[in-house]
Amino acid sequence: MVARALSPRSPDALSTIVRSEPNLIARGSGRAYGDSAINPSATVETRHLNRMIRFDPSSGQLVAEAGVQLGDIISAFLPHGWFPLVTPGTRFVSLGGAIAADVHGKNHHNDGSFRNCVDWIDLMRQDGTIKRCSLDEDAELFDYTLGGMGLTGVIVRAAIRLRPVETAWIRQTTISTDNLANCMQVIEGAQNATYSVAWIDCLGQAANLGRALVMLGEHAEVSDLPLDMKAAPLQIKPKKMRSVPVYLPALTLNRYSLSAFNSLYYWIGSRKRGDRIVDWKSYFYPLDSIAGWNKIYGRKGFVQFQCVLPLESSESGLTALLAEIASAGTGSFLSVLKRFGKQSGAFSFPMEGYTLALDFPVNAKVFALLDRLDRITIEHGGRFYLAKDSRMRSETLHASDERIGDFQTMRESREFTAHFRSAQSERLEL
Structure with a gap:
């Protein structure tokens, strides 16, 4: 898709664009997997609105502009003992993007999504003026902006809270499980863990259906570290960036190669089960250390599917x-x-x-499979993540989420519908 990109360097320049363009959408770091931050006529990049404005060490509150990346925040504040309260699987997402998608991390079961660390948002409306919203000031606008995919206005700046940490290390516990039921049992039994995530072998069948590696995590304290790490607990040694130099041929991505990869990955992970100390990059952002990792899917690229299923139907739906x-x-x-x-x-x-x-490599069979996965998700009362969507049909989204009508009503009542639009919102009739 070809889009006209505009890159303001100040809030005043942004205001001029917002007032003059008939419709637009904001774009942060471009980490959404589809067309949620693209408007062919006017895509407004916030990458130059990237100042960190002030920090309160007594509360951990940081005020920053929307174009600041989480990685910038970590680089500035981890050496002083602060880390994001909630982070997705890449540190290259912008603050505005994290708010617009209401991103989640490995600690949602305890700390919720990104909204739980946001104190207030400054939002630019269609007339170019800035409106502050929070739980105490226009709570409805605040609520819909978190997860509203940029369709409530352009996020200019926000106040978020960081968490204090003693070290840059994570105490990771790896547990191998034989099947989905066993995996879910382990996760349910680890609700007190700060972080939990599982890698699933999605090609396992019969007794091995859903076999997994569950990785629990806690921020390590200085007393947890080996002696040679205690002198500089908030530092890690730089690692050489690995890369995928070429696109893999499409023929290499088949049932047999994927099955072999998954079996090998599970075997290696099982041998590493137990407790160990890992650095923050390895635990939170494993893909960030591999340049061009998308090339493993070939030149046609990949498509992602992400759903959530309600607790009562999760096991049957996942099965x-x-x-x-x-x-x-x-x-x-x-x-x-x-x-x-x-x-x-x-x-x-x-x-x-x-x-x-x-993540699926794009091929002739994938889109038919994704349609079937959509139907299974809806049948089990689930819904879909718009930040990962690139191909869903409007009727699929509307069948999965009863909140859409209220979202549309809010947009119409505030006269957002005509002005803040993305290719995704058009495709999904939002």
Whole structure:
């Protein structure tokens, strides 16, 4: 898709653009997997609005502009003992993007989604003026902006809270499980762990359906570290960036190669089960250390599917999803399962239950499989993550989420509908 990109360097320049363009959407770091931050006529990049404005060490509150990346925040504040309260699987997401998608991490079961660390948001409306919203000031706008995918205005700046940490290290516990039921049992028994995530073998069948590696995590204290790390507990040695130099041929991505990769990954992970100390980059952002990792999917690229299923139907729904994937033989290198806690939010993705994220190489069979996964998700009361969507049909989204009508009503009542639009919002009739 070709889009006209505009890159303001100040809030005043942004205001001029917002007032002059008939419709637009904001774009942060471009880390959404589809067309949620693209408007062909006017895509407004916030990458130059990237100042960190002030920090309060007594509360951990940081005020920053929307274009600041989480990685910038970590680089500035981890050496002083602060880390994001909630982070997704990449540190290259912008602050505005994290708010617009209401991103979640490996700690949702305890700490919720990104909204739980946001104190207030400065939002630019269609007339170019800035409106501050929070739980105490225009709470409705605040609520819909978190998860509203940029369709409530342009996020200019926000105040978020960081968490204090003693070290840059994570105490990781790896547990191998034989099947989905065993995996979920381990995760349910680890609700007190700060972080939990599972890699799922999505091509396992019969007794091995849903076999997994569950990785629990805690921020390490200085007393947890080996003696040679204690002198500089907030520092890690730089690692050489690995890279995928070329696009893999499409023929290498088949049932047999994916099955072999998943079996090998599970075997290696099982040999590493138990406790160990890992650095923050390895635990939170494993893909960030591999340049061009998307090339493993070939020149046609990949498509991601992510759903969440309510707690009461999670096991049956996940079983049906994994059985369908295994039967199709179109597996995923990266199949990630996480437990969500209770969630309040007018249009945020999470609900209490389990979320499954899958990457598929694009081929002739994938889109038919994804349509079947959509139907299974809807049949089990689930919904879909808009930040990962690139191909869903409007009727699928509307059948999965009863909140859409209220979201549309809010947009119309505030006269946002005509002005803040993305290719995704057009495709999904939002």
